[in-house]
Amino acid sequence: MINILDEDVEKLRSMGERITEFMISNAPNLIGALVIMCVGVFLSRILSKLIAKVCEARKIDVTLSRFFTSTAKVVVVIMFGVIAINRVGIEITPFIALLGASAFGVSLAVQGPISNYGAGIVLIITRPFKVDDTLNVQGRTGIVQEVNLGTTQLVTEDGEEITIPNRKVLGEILTNSFSYMVVEGVVGISYNSDPEKAIEAVTVAVLSVEAVAQEKEPQVGIQGFGDSSIDIGYRYWVPTQNYYKIQYAVNLAIFKKLAASKIEIPFPQRDVHIVSKESV
Numbered sequence: 001m002i003n004i005l006d007e008d009v010e011k012l013r014s015m016g017e018r019i020t021e022f023m024i025s026n027a028p029n030l031i032g033a034l035v036i037m038c039v040g041v042f043l044s045r046i047l048s049k050l051i052a053k054v055c056e057a058r059k060i061d062v063t064l065s066r067f068f069t070s071t072a073k074v075v076v077v078i079m080f081g082v083i084a085i086n087r088v089g090i091e092i093t094p095f096i097a098l099l100g101a102s103a104f105g106v107s108l109a110v111q112g113p114i115s116n117y118g119a120g121i122v123l124i125i126t127r128p129f130k131v132d133d134t135l136n137v138q139g140r141t142g143i144v145q146e147v148n149l150g151t152t153q154l155v156t157e158d159g160e161e162i163t164i165p166n167r168k169v170l171g172e173i174l175t176n177s178f179s180y181m182v183v184e185g186v187v188g189i190s191y192n193s194d195p196e197k198a199i200e201a202v203t204v205a206v207l208s209v210e211a212v213a214q215e216k217e218p219q220v221g222i223q224g225f226g227d228s229s230i231d232i233g234y235r236y237w238v239p240t241q242n243y244y245k246i247q248y249a250v251n252l253a254i255f256k257k258l259a260a261s262k263i264e265i266p267f268p269q270r271d272v273h274i275v276s277k278e279s280v
Helices: 002-025 027-057 062-088 093-101 103-109 111-126 195-208 240-260
Strands: 134-137 140-147 151-155 161-165 175-178 180-189 219-225 230-239
Touching: 027 062, 062 140, 111 140, 111 151, 134 151, 140 161, 140 240, 175 180, 180 195, 180 240, 195 219, 195 230, 195 240, 230 240
Parallel strands: none
Antiparallel strands: 134 140, 134 175, 140 151, 151 161, 180 230, 219 230
């Protein structure tokens, strides 16, 4: 047992000596490689900022702009990394051959990520949605915060971040309501009330809330006829980030306006007729 430990210690010591000897003999090359990598990182940041400014000046979509800047940064770093490796004297040809030989096995292991990257490229090129759009996908709704190669990130009104793999986005039915979402509601009024007056009151109440989108006129009308009420349906548009807050404010405004207009909101009623045995 002691002999085995001694052999392991000797191997480690020998390996340490070789590494130290390699670093001493190749110190200038190592320093040069480190300098090259630092220059590469520095240039990649400058190039990405320059591309971002050009995209902003030409009013290119934010999604494409971020894709261009991140891609340029990665390409520059890889190029300088290859130069740094050659500077040290390490041949990269064997590594390339090894990667090619193991590509089949690796592709099975990374099939999911690769499909996400492929879907991400398609989404960035076709642009069915962009940053700041309101997206509904896989039953989740939120504002598009970022579209990466692998994932799409949404942010909800509550500040929750939703990360969806791009292969789950591509090929799905997407609902893009851009910066706004539609709010739908129904309020019942008594059959004794004037429906035209109620429609006017609901319209005024909706528009009285400043946060409601003014460029899109609310839609108000008779939606149906219930057992105890005339159902007044209404639709309006609100910014996605304040969806529920504005909805609650509009509901309160509608209630107050109907009360001020003396329009009754009935509750379900049933007429019960009692038939006595004597009358039968």
